[in-house]
Amino acid sequence: MDYELERLKEKAIADRNIEPEDAITLYRIGLERPFMLFAYASEITQFYKGKKISFCSIINAKSGLCPEDCKFCAQSSHYNTDAEIYPLLSNKTIVERAAQAKEQGAHMFGIVTSGTEIDSDEEWKTIEESVKEINHIGIKPCGSLGMLDKKRAEKLKKAGLFRYHHNLETARSYFSHICTTHDYDEDIETIKNAKEAGLSTCCGGIIGLGETMEQRIELAFTIKELDVDSVPINILNPIKGTPLEHQRPLSPMEVLITLSIFRFIMPDKDIKVCGGKEKNLRQLLPLAILAGCNSLMTGNYLTTPGRNAQSDMEMVMDLGFYPGI
Numbered sequence: 613m614d615y616e617l618e619r620l621k622e623k624a625i626a627d628r629n630i631e632p633e634d635a636i637t638l639y640r641i642g643l644e645r646p647f648m649l650f651a652y653a654s655e656i657t658q659f660y661k662g663k664k665i666s667f668c669s670i671i672n673a674k675s676g677l678c679p680e681d682c683k684f685c686a687q688s689s690h691y692n693t694d695a696e697i698y699p700l701l702s703n704k705t706i707v708e709r710a711a712q713a714k715e716q717g718a719h720m721f722g723i724v725t726s727g728t729e730i731d732s733d734e735e736w737k738t739i740e741e742s743v744k745e746i747n748h749i750g751i752k753p754c755g756s757l758g759m760l761d762k763k764r765a766e767k768l769k770k771a772g773l774f775r776y777h778h779n780l781e782t783a784r785s786y787f788s789h790i791c792t793t794h795d796y797d798e799d800i801e802t803i804k805n806a807k808e809a810g811l812s813t814c815c816g817g818i819i820g821l822g823e824t825m826e827q828r829i830e831l832a833f834t835i836k837e838l839d840v841d842s843v844p845i846n847i848l849n850p851i852k853g854t855p856l857e858h859q860r861p862l863s864p865m866e867v868l869i870t871l872s873i874f875r876f877i878m879p880d881k882d883i884k885v886c887g888g889k890e891k892n893l894r895q896l897l898p899l900a901i902l903a904g905c906n907s908l909m910t911g912n913y914l915t916t917p918g919r920n921a922q923s924d925m926e927m928v929m930d931l932g933f934y935p936g937i
Contacts, residue, residue, distance in 0.1 A: 614641075614645070614648050614652070616637065616641065617638075617641060617648060617649065617652045618652070620634055620637070620638060620652075620876060621652045621655060621656060621876075624656055624875075624876045624877075624879045625656060625659055625879060628879050628880060630876055630877060632829055632830075632833060634876070635829045635832070635833075635873050635876065635877055636825075636826070636829065638872070638873050638876055639825050639829075639869065639873060642869035642872060642873070643869070646865055646868065646869055649869060649872045649903075650868060650872055650899065650902055650903040650904070651902075652872075652876075653871070653872035653875040653876060653903055653904035654902050654903065654904065656875055656876065656879045656904070657875055657883075657904050657905075657906050659879070660879055660880045661882070661906040663932065663933045663934060664906065664933070664934060664935070664936035664937065665901065665906055665907065665908060665928045665933050665934070665935055665936070666719050666720070666882065666884075666906065666907045666908075666935070666936065666937040667717055667718045667719055667720075667907070667908055667909075667910050667921065667924065667925075667935060668718055668719065668720040668721070668722060668754070668884070668907070668908075668909050668910070669713035669716070669718040669720070669721055669722070669909070669910055669911045669921070670721070670722040670723075670724050670756070670909065670911070670914070671701070671706060671709045671710075671721070671722070671723060671724065672696075672724055672726075672914045673700055673701045673706055673723045673724055673725050673739075674698070674699060674700040674701070674724075674725035674726050674727065674735075675687060675695060675696045675697055675698050675726055675914070676689070676695050676696060676697030676698070676726055677689050677697055677726065677727070678726040678727050678728070679727070679728055679793065680727075680728055680791060680793045680794060681791060681792055681793045682781065682790060682791045683789075683790050683791070683821070683854060683855040683856050684781075684790065684818060684821060684848055684850075684851070684854060684856050685851075685854065686851040686853070686854060686914075687726040687914070688854070691853045691854050691855070692853045693851055693852065693853035693854060694852070694853070695851075700725065700732075700735045700738055700739075702738070703738050703741050703742050703745070706723060706738075706742040706746075707742055707745045707746060707749070709721075710742075710745075710746045710749055710751055710753070711749050711751075713751060713911065713921075714749055714750060714751040716910070716911070716920075716921035716922070717910075717921050717925050717935055718751060718910060718911075718921065719751065719752060719935070719936075719937045720751065720752040720753075720754050720774065720775065720937075721746060721751050721752070721753055721754065722754040722755065722756055722775075722777060723739060723742060723743070723753070723754070723755050723756070723757070724755075724756040724757075724777075724914060725739075725756070725757050725758065726914075727758055728758050728759055728793075728794065729757070729758040729759040729760070730757050730758060730764075736764070736767075739755065739757065739768075740767065740768070740771040743755070743768065743771045743772050743773050744771055744772050746772075747772045752774040752775065753772065753773055753774055754773070754774055754775040754776070754777055754814065755768060755773050755775075755776050755777065756776075756777040756778065756814075757776075758778075758802075759778075759794075759798060759799075759802050760776065760778070760802045760805050760806055761805055762805045762808060762809065765805045765806050765808070765809035765811060766809045768809070768811065769809045769810050769811050773811060774811070774812055775811060775812035775813065775814050775841070775842065776802075776803075776806035776811045776812070776813055776814065777813075777814035777815070777842075777844070778799060778802045778803055778806070778813075778814075778815055779799070779815060779816055779817050779818070779844065779846075780796070780799050780800070780815060780816070780817050780831060780834060780835065781799075781817045781818055781821075782817050782818065782821055782823055782827065782831060783823060783827035783828070783830035783831040783834070784796050784830065784834065785827055785830060786821070786822075786823045786827045789821075789822065790821055800834075800838065803815050803838050803840065804838070807838075807839075807840075812841045812842070813838070813840040813841055813842070814840060814841065814842040814843075814844060814884075815835055815838060815840040815842075815843065815844075816835065816842075816843045816844035816845050816846070816884070816886075817831050817835075817844075817845070817846070818846040818847070818848055818887075818888075819845060819846070819847055819848070819862065819867065819870055820847050820848035820859065820861060820862040820867075820888075820892070821848055821856065821859070822856070822859060825870070828870055828873075829873065829877070832873065832874050832877045832878065833877060835878070836877055836878050840881070841881065841882060842881065842882040842884055842907065843874060843878060843881050843882065843883050843884065844884040844885075844886045844909065845870070845871060845874065845883065845884065845885055845886060845905075846886045846887040846888055847862060847867055847887070847888035847889060847891075847892040847893075848861070848862075848888060848892075849887060849888040849891050849892070861891075861892060862892055864892065864893045864894060864895075864896040864899075865896075867892055867893055867900075868893070868896065868899055868900065868903040869903075871883065871885065871900055871903045871904045871905055872903045872904045874904065875903075875904030875905075876904075882906055882907045883904055883905045883906060883907065884905065884906075884907035884908065884909060885900045885905045885907070885908055885909070886908075886909040887909070887914075887918075889908075889909075889918075890918060890919055897927070898927050898930075898931055901927075901928065901931055901933060902931070908924055908928075910924045
């Protein structure tokens with residue numbers, strides 16, 4: 613038995629409130645004994661989530677020409693990338709893709725749009741109609757539509773939206789290195805507005821942007837304070853033409869250690885591994901589930917390919933887990 617890990621595991625389960633200094637201790641342990649850290653994180657996951665792994669899929673419903681200058685993003689109008697540019701897809705296309713996602717085993721389907729926010733009444737109408745129809749399919753509709761005020765959040769809830777997604781991307785102390793076109797508190801306000809409207813909330817970030825582990829831990833505690841339901845963790849997949857195209861990739865073990873630390877910090881939340889998981893974890897991808905995650909984004913991402921759902925389902929069941937929410 614590792615007594616320090618046992619102590620922190622019991623603290624995470626009993627109090628759901630480890631401290632930032634505890635998280636630093638976990639990082640140090642992870643560097644020396646990573647598989648021991650993963651094992652204890654897995655115990656926490658199974659205490660709260662059992663052996664169920666939830667799956668979500670997304671559609672890039674509106675692509676490119678985003679006025680924000682996020683340094684990782686292929687869709688920013690500030691950079692010259694190969695990302696597609698097109699307006700909001702039709703209601704028919706969005707709903708058809710949701711039906712395909714359900715057939716492939718996804719439990720949730722996210723409508724994702726580029727841009728700071730949706731500012732067209734016609735686009736809002738299409739999105740709300742799509743949400744209503746997706747509910748009839750039997751898959752939970754989610755939205756990632758940029759900044760959101762209280763009035764619009766309430767309308768989305770009324771239309772039947774299950775969950776709203778909006779990432780903080782990175783720690784407050786590092787945010788200015790990544791984005792300068794809006795303020796960190798605007799992102800936080802969007803999550804609060806979604807919560808106040810009664811929507812389930814999904815909020816995480818991207819690791820590997822050049823931040824320190826301490827800043828990843830800072831991000832985790834900010835998300836914990838927001839008390840969201842799902843925490844998506846993306847790993848940078850550098851895109852040619854963006855300022856981060858030459859960023860050094862994280863090692864698979866550093867990614868896994870980060871997942872485990874997030875599980876200790878937020879023991880009862882859904883920890884979801886998303887974009888970049890295939891490229892960065894490579895052959896160690898199955899260990900993400902054993903290191904603390906209980907949710908996967910499957911299929912393609914916004915501008916990069918992912919894995920097919922069948923491979924993800926097979927991986928989960930081979931590990932002795934099963935799809936479920």
